[in-house]
Amino acid sequence: MSEYRYKLPDVGEGVVEAEIVEWRIKVGDTVTEDQPILDVMTDKATVEVPCAVNGMVTKIVGDPGDVIPVGTEILFIQVDGAAPAAEAEVVAEAPKAEAPKVEVKAEPAPEPKVAAAAAAPVARAEGEKPMASPAVRQRAMEADIDLSTVPGTGPAGRISHQDLDDFIASGGRLSARAGGSSTGQTKRTGIETQKIIGLRRKIAENMVKAKTTIPHIAYVEEIDLTALEDLRAHMNAGKRDDQPKLTLIPFLAAALCKALPQTPQANAHYDTEAGVLTKYEGVHLGVATATPNGLMVPTIKHAEALDVWELASELGRLAKAARDGKATKDELSGSTITITSLGAIGGLVTTPVINLPETAIIGVNKMQVLPRFDAGGRVVARKLMNLSSSFDHRIVDGYEAAVLIQRVKGYLENPATLFI
Numbered sequence: 001m002s003e004y005r006y007k008l009p010d011v012g013e014g015v016v017e018a019e020i021v022e023w024r025i026k027v028g029d030t031v032t033e034d035q036p037i038l039d040v041m042t043d044k045a046t047v048e049v050p051c052a053v054n055g056m057v058t059k060i061v062g063d064p065g066d067v068i069p070v071g072t073e074i075l076f077i078q079v080d081g082a083a084p085a086a087e088a089e090v091v092a093e094a095p096k097a098e099a100p101k102v103e104v105k106a107e108p109a110p111e112p113k114v115a116a117a118a119a120a121p122v123a124r125a126e127g128e129k130p131m132a133s134p135a136v137r138q139r140a141m142e143a144d145i146d147l148s149t150v151p152g153t154g155p156a157g158r159i160s161h162q163d164l165d166d167f168i169a170s171g172g173r174l175s176a177r178a179g180g181s182s183t184g185q186t187k188r189t190g191i192e193t194q195k196i197i198g199l200r201r202k203i204a205e206n207m208v209k210a211k212t213t214i215p216h217i218a219y220v221e222e223i224d225l226t227a228l229e230d231l232r233a234h235m236n237a238g239k240r241d242d243q244p245k246l247t248l249i250p251f252l253a254a255a256l257c258k259a260l261p262q263t264p265q266a267n268a269h270y271d272t273e274a275g276v277l278t279k280y281e282g283v284h285l286g287v288a289t290a291t292p293n294g295l296m297v298p299t300i301k302h303a304e305a306l307d308v309w310e311l312a313s314e315l316g317r318l319a320k321a322a323r324d325g326k327a328t329k330d331e332l333s334g335s336t337i338t339i340t341s342l343g344a345i346g347g348l349v350t351t352p353v354i355n356l357p358e359t360a361i362i363g364v365n366k367m368q369v370l371p372r373f374d375a376g377g378r379v380v381a382r383k384l385m386n387l388s389s390s391f392d393h394r395i396v397d398g399y400e401a402a403v404l405i406q407r408v409k410g411y412l413e414n415p416a417t418l419f420i
Contacts, residue, residue: 002082003079004052004077005077008068008074011047016070018041018042019042019067020065020068022134024038024039026057028057029056031054036051058078065197065198134292134294136159138293138325143164203294215393216353216354216390216393219401219402221409226383227413227415235308249364250308250309253285253300253303255412256285257283258411259407263403264280265277265279265395265400266404268359270395282301282336283304284334284336285300285336288339289319297338299318339361348365350365351388358392363388
């Protein structure tokens with residue numbers, strides 16, 4: 001027997017380090033070649049790292065949240081025979097009596113793989129939020145499983161992938177609370193301490209940098225979407241089967257693309273340290289997207305060259321890729337201006353934070369049917385929505401911000417002009 005020392009591989013071109021998001025294995029587990037063993041994050045992409053050999057895990061280096069340089073030894077695996085020399089150091093094996101024995105069989109062993117004895121579920125207080133990694137939470141969401149009903153065997157009751165597998169295999173009959181649920185008013189006494197790692201940590205860092213670096217100016221305007229909503233309903237009713245359903249966002253994107261050439265400083269990157277503003281003719285439109293792992297901004301490249309149907313298709317494709325964790329680094333970078341929307345819960349007014357190094361972000365609020373006076377002084381029902389936008393006041397003056405949003409308003413309230 002020998003020891004294989006697995007080094008963190010190069011998980012992407014130009015990547016020199018990665019943050020550990022979650023280990024999928026533990027000491028004592030038997031692992032196989034190509035088995036997913038670790039999730040790491042680089043920039044805004046989460047990468048699944050596979051195992052390189054068959055054997056038993058004897059040591060794990062690094063905890064979730066640790067940033068590890070590429071090439072660092074992160075996993076020690078006991079293997080039969082000589083370890084592959086390409087990425088491992090072969091170390092003299094301890095006497096067999098002092099080390100667990102690994103038997104490699106063609107068929108899986110009938111007993112579960114454990115380090116010693118199976119860990120017992122940790123009791124969770126009534127109302128206490130279950131602890132689990134983003135990956136586990138995403139799996140549970142996709143399987144329509146309430147994590148509060150899943151027993152966790154990790155530290156402080158943390159739910160692992162294995163706990164979720166066991167719960168699913170049991171048919172979901174396990175109870176996360178020994179005493180079962182109660183009725184009536186009860187005290188909620190649960191407290192959870194969560195280490196902020198991975199994408200959420202990067203979001204936090206970027207938000208702090210954006211708010212402390214950029215002097216934001218907000219501009220809010222009411223948009224009458226009555227005519228646009230009629231057009232959207234007409235186009236959806238007559239769409240082909242291979243065409244996506246149109247939402248408001250493709251029309252807003254089209255209006256923004258038509259309006260930006262007159263305010264190019266809002267479609268730009270500002271390098272604070274160099275004092276350089278880079279204006280872009282092409283509109284690389286970022287669309288803030290909520291995912292199980294946090295906020296991501298997939299980018300529609302050259303949105304100005306797409307019609308509303310093509311914009312809708314790209315929006316759907318990129319949003320799905322981001323939520324499934326399959327968006328590429330290129331798809332999550334390079335935006336020159338961003339749209340953010342909270343949909344039906346968007347409130348009346350928001351104050352969106354600019355996506356560095358951009359100079360503007362356009363925020364969509366909820367649409368409401370409200371009374372307004374028409375040209376004849378009669379009260380009529382109109383479909384109204386506020387656009388809440390933020391601009392980098394070092395680059396975009398208040399007047400310029402207003403001019404841009406008024407142009408967008410004109411296109412949306414007279415939607416035929418979008419197609420001229």
